[in-house]
């Protein structure tokens with residue numbers, strides 16, 4: 126019997142936290158003799174906190190790092206959700222044993238010692254994959270679980286508008302919405318609005334949801350700030366640019382791309398700093414001081430990271 130830690134990526138978004146909390150709950154309900162505890166690798170997003178509090182679900186504790194086991198002791202067992210690349214994971218991950226993964230991203234550098242429980246599907250959110258696992262195990266989500274799953278599915282798919290959205294996402298969203306007596310898109314709008322449009326400093330816009338991609342031996346950071354009012358965010362353009370350069374310098378990254386995604390206008394303004402030649406090539410745009418508006422671009426993974434990675438190959 127072990128105590129297994131379950132967590133999503135650094136700079137957690139709603140899906141990273143909810144997938145960890147929900148998968149830990151599901152595993153505990155399955156009663157396999159182990160205990161599963163959700164953790165977070167960074168601050169709770171505001172919208173996540175609001176949903177957890179509404180349903181009386183305990184906030185996951187912060188996990189700063191994993192230490193090497195004491196001599197003769199086994200490694201800490203972990204399950205990753207919503208990420209798998211070490212650059213996006215916990216500090217000291219090499220000290221742990223990865224026994225599971227529930228994700229919807231490309232698979233990077235991951236190795237296991239035993240046959241793992243890996244469920245990686247190209248759907249709109251990790252919480253869709255978890256909704257599917259509830260169904261596969263024949264467990265009906267409680268209303269609280271349905272709300273957490275649906276909230277994360279709606280933010281990750283930008284209310285089912287992102288091109289990452291699949292028919293499977295629509296199907297589970299409809300089913301969970303029906304259980305809760307809500308329209309999924311309307312529910313998603315409420316979740317987005319609960320974030321508060323003007324609540325973010327330029328530093329938070331850059332750092333709140335940013336991922337590091339190692340492309341051709343260079344570290345390219347790609348951040349995304351989703352808002353219901355992109356124009357208001359861009360009033361702080363100079364401060365945002367300064368925050369981007371400060372973040373890149375602090376992390377020692379080569380380049381940084383920031384998407385200011387307006388979910389109502391359905392597109393993103395792309396800002397860049399540092400060495401972004403591969404990003405400019407992949408996106409087919411130049412680095413302009415005022416940024417470049419890319420209509421229809423809502424998904425970092427599919428419409429930004431994927432073409433940039435492809436451009437490097």
Ligand SMILES: [Mn+2]
Pocket residue numbers: 140141207229249250251281
């Ligand atoms: Mn996700």
